[in-house]
Amino acid sequence: MISPRCWGKSSLIEKASQELLKQERDIIVVKMDLFNIRTEEAFYKGLAEKIIVAASGKIDEISQSIKQFFKILIPKITFSPGPDMEFSISLDKDEVIKQPDEILDLAENLAKTKNLKIRICIDEFQNISFFNDPLGFQKKLRSHWQTHEHVSYFLYGSKRNMMIEAFSSPSMPFYNFGSMMFLDKISLEHWKSFIVQRFVDTGKIISPDLAENIAQKAGRHSYYVQQLAQLCWLRTLEKATLEIIDVSFQSLIMQLSLLFQTITDRLSTTQINFLHALLVGEKKLSSKNVIIKYGLGTSANVARIKKTLIEKEIIDQLQGEIFLLDPIYEAWLREVYFKKIPNLVEN
Numbered sequence: 001m002i003s004p005r006c007w008g009k010s011s012l013i014e015k016a017s018q019e020l021l022k023q024e025r026d027i028i029v030v031k032m033d034l035f036n037i038r039t040e041e042a043f044y045k046g047l048a049e050k051i052i053v054a055a056s057g058k059i060d061e062i063s064q065s066i067k068q069f070f071k072i073l074i075p076k077i078t079f080s081p082g083p084d085m086e087f088s089i090s091l092d093k094d095e096v097i098k099q100p101d102e103i104l105d106l107a108e109n110l111a112k113t114k115n116l117k118i119r120i121c122i123d124e125f126q127n128i129s130f131f132n133d134p135l136g137f138q139k140k141l142r143s144h145w146q147t148h149e150h151v152s153y154f155l156y157g158s159k160r161n162m163m164i165e166a167f168s169s170p171s172m173p174f175y176n177f178g179s180m181m182f183l184d185k186i187s188l189e190h191w192k193s194f195i196v197q198r199f200v201d202t203g204k205i206i207s208p209d210l211a212e213n214i215a216q217k218a219g220r221h222s223y224y225v226q227q228l229a230q231l232c233w234l235r236t237l238e239k240a241t242l243e244i245i246d247v248s249f250q251s252l253i254m255q256l257s258l259l260f261q262t263i264t265d266r267l268s269t270t271q272i273n274f275l276h277a278l279l280v281g282e283k284k285l286s287s288k289n290v291i292i293k294y295g296l297g298t299s300a301n302v303a304r305i306k307k308t309l310i311e312k313e314i315i316d317q318l319q320g321e322i323f324l325l326d327p328i329y330e331a332w333l334r335e336v337y338f339k340k341i342p343n344l345v346e347n
Contacts (some may be wrong), residue, residue: 001156002163003183004316004325006223011185013121020119027252030054030107030120034127040137043128044096044103047120051107055114069109073102104144111150118151125155126162138166138173146177153178160316186222191215195229199240204233206240214240217249219327228252253332260332263314270296274305278315278322279334286323 004007017029030050037043056065073091111118145153155178157163166173180304195211214232218224231248232240259266264272273294274285282290285306286299296302306322311313316325324330 001154001183002160003156003158004160005313007183008222009158009183010123011222013123013154013156015119017119022128024117026115027117027119028054030118031123033123037127038130040100040131041091041093041096043131043137044100045091048091048103048106051110051118051120055107055110055116055118065110068113069106070102072099077145100140101144104140105148107151108148116150119154119343120151121154122156124157126157126159126166126309130160134293135173139294142173142177144300159313161310185216185220186225188212188215188220191220191225195225198229199233199236202233204236204238204240206232206236209244210240210242213245217245218328221327224252224328249331253328253335256328257332257336258328259338261308262327264337266335267314270301271305271309274302274309274340275314275324275333278324279330279338 001009001012015033017031021029032046032050034043037046052065073095107118107120110116128134128137145151160182166172166181167177167180169175192208192211192215195214196206196208199206199211211229214229215225218228228245228248231251232245235244235248243286267275273296277285277290277294277296282294285296286302288329291297291299291302296305306315306317310317313325314329315322317323324333
């Protein structure tokens, strides 16, 4: 599953997991986030820990699982006592890289032994590109995972181009590994009913039109819609008004102003000029007139700027349309940054 950050991937997985666990008692859901995983060794360590804890529970069961399913690798186990028992394992770096089979087959072997079905959900899967040999690593995963009958894998990430390349390119190990899903924004109708109901649940009122206004101002971006709705709710004593929404929206922009200024300060002048052209509605960004008007250099430079801004997760392109990923950053650029600096074009 592919979608930009904060569009609701993790929440969707959590909700689906809850529903699944209600329906079937013999299922275990394992969740792993690769956000801060940068090495193959760290992946194996994290995966082993998540699987063992999810399928076991008590210290005795964890120890037994390790003895039962590790014959070649000899993990060192560490427990932190307390109500929320923390468990970690350490592995010999050289050995685990040479012989990762026990970990890659751990879920399948455990599921067969305990008569379970395991669902493994891995977030920010594209981060495997940081590993020393990402292609070789993917080949290892595929060679093991495609043989598993009791384990299913749900892989999701926010870097669309990297995820699409990994799963749709015939030259990649994960080509046609499973179904690909692009997570769209939640529709206005769903946002309207959700926001209205949340106000009602707390003894306050907001009209469907104003609820829609909140969702539109926040670009139907899941994180920002909820943040803006909360700011409106806090300012509402009994019934929300358009003035409350406008004030809350400006407050949200200013809350993030320092962050947005920092992001913008890290961009080159031509990158800022590119965003300027985009926000004023220029469609042919590689045309001679636009390049001259906004000081973009050359058509080849425009392509490089676009590629860089996509890699920085500032813009994205879908069906030929280029857009800013962060709707509040877009509003800040329009209403604050470009108003203060009306002429960014280099002479």
